[in-house]
Amino acid sequence: xxxxxxxxxxxxxxxxxxxxxxxxxxxxxxxxxxxxxxxxxxxxxxxxxxxxxxxxxxxxxxxxxxxxxxxxxxxxxxxxxxxxxxxxxxxxxxxxxxxxxxxxxxxxxxxxxxxxxxxxxxxxxxxxxxxxxxxxxxxxxxxxxxxxxxxxxxxxxxxxx
Amino acid sequence: xxxxxxxxxxxxxxxxxxxxxxxxxxxxxxxxxxxxxxxxxxxxxxxxxxxxxxxxxxxxxxxxxxxxxxxxxxxxxxxxxxxxxxxxxxxxxxxxxxxxxxxxxxxxxxxxxxxxxx
Numbered sequence: 124x125x126x127x128x129x130x131x132x133x134x135x136x137x138x139x140x141x142x143x144x145x146x147x148x149x150x151x152x153x154x155x156x157x158x159x160x161x162x163x164x165x166x167x168x169x170x171x172x173x174x175x176x177x178x179x180x181x182x183x184x185x186x187x188x189x190x191x192x193x194x195x196x197x198x199x200x201x202x203x204x205x206x207x208x209x210x211x212x213x214x215x216x217x218x219x220x221x222x223x224x225x226x227x228x229x230x231x232x233x234x235x236x237x238x239x240x241x242x243x244x245x246x247x248x249x250x251x252x253x254x255x256x257x258x259x260x261x262x263x264x265x266x267x268x269x270x271x272x273x274x275x276x277x278x279x280x281x282x283x284x
Numbered sequence: 285x286x287x288x289x290x291x292x293x294x295x296x297x298x299x300x301x302x303x304x305x306x307x308x309x310x311x312x313x314x315x316x317x318x319x320x321x322x323x324x325x326x327x328x329x330x331x332x333x334x335x336x337x338x339x340x341x342x343x344x345x346x347x348x349x350x351x352x353x354x355x356x357x358x359x360x361x362x363x364x365x366x367x368x369x370x371x372x373x374x375x376x377x378x379x380x381x382x383x384x385x386x387x388x389x390x391x392x393x394x395x396x397x398x399x400x401x402x
Contacts, residue, residue: 186352193348252363256375267385274389277349
C-alpha cells in the first residue's frame with residue numbers, strides 16, 4: 124500500500140520536475156513546480172511527518188512558487204513568451220551530470236538504510252516545538268537573523284531600480 | 285498516518301475527476317460555433333485595450349518577498365504555540381527575542397518606505 128503510494132508520488136514528482144525544465148513557457152514551468160512541491164508534501168505524509176507536509180504546502184506551494192510567478196509577471200520579457208530550454212554548453216553539462224549521477228548512485232547503494240524499531244512520534248508538532256525551544260535554541264535564534272538578512276537584502280536589491 | 289490522509293487523497297482524485305468530467309461533458313453537449321470575438325479578453329463588457337499578459341508593477345514583488353519572510357516566521361510560531369504552556373517563561377523569552385529581531389527588519393522596511401505604495 125505505502126510502496127504503491129510512494130511510486131505514484133515519485134512518478135508525479137519526476138514527471139512534473141522534467142516538465143519544469145522542458146516546457147517552453149516559463150509560466151507553465153512555474154505551475155508544474157507547484158505540482159512537484161505538492162507531491163513532495165505527499166511524500167512527507169507517507170513518512171509520518173505531517174507538520175513538515177503542512178509546512179511544505181504553506182511555504183513552498185503557497186509562498187515560494189507564488190514569488191516565482193510574481194517574478195515572471197513583473198519581468199516584461201518573460202511573460203507569455205516561449206524560449207529555448209536547451210543549454211548553450213551541452214557537452215560539459217552532460218559530463219558533470221554523469222559524474223554527479225555516478226557519485227549519487229554509489230552513495231545510495233553503499234548506504235545501509237537500517238530500519239529502527241521505533242514507532243513514529245505521533246503529535247509531531249509538540250515534539251518539534253520542544254526540540255526547538257530546548258536543544259536547538261541557538262539555531263532557532265539564528266533562523267531569525269537569517270530571515271532578517273534576507274528581508275534587508277531583498278529591500279536593498281529591489282529598491283535599487 | 286497514510287490512512288488519516290487517505291480521505292484527502294480521495295478528495296484530490298474527486299477534484300481532478302470533477303474538472304475533467306465537467307470539461308468533457310460540456311464539450312459533448314455544447315454547440316460548436318467558432319468566432320474570433322470569443323477569443324478576446326473579457327473585460328466586463330468593455331472593449332479590451334491590451335493583452336492579458338501585461339507587465340505588472342515591480343512593487344508587487346517586494347510585497348511578495350516580505351510576505352514570504354513573515355510566512356516562514358509563522359511556521360516557527362506554530363510549534364512554539366503548541367508547547368508554550370509546558371515550557372513556560374524561558375520559551376516565552378526566546379520567542380520574544382525571535383520576534384524582536386524580525387521586528388527590527390520590519391522597522392527597517394517601514395523606514396525605507398518599502399511598505400508604501402508610490
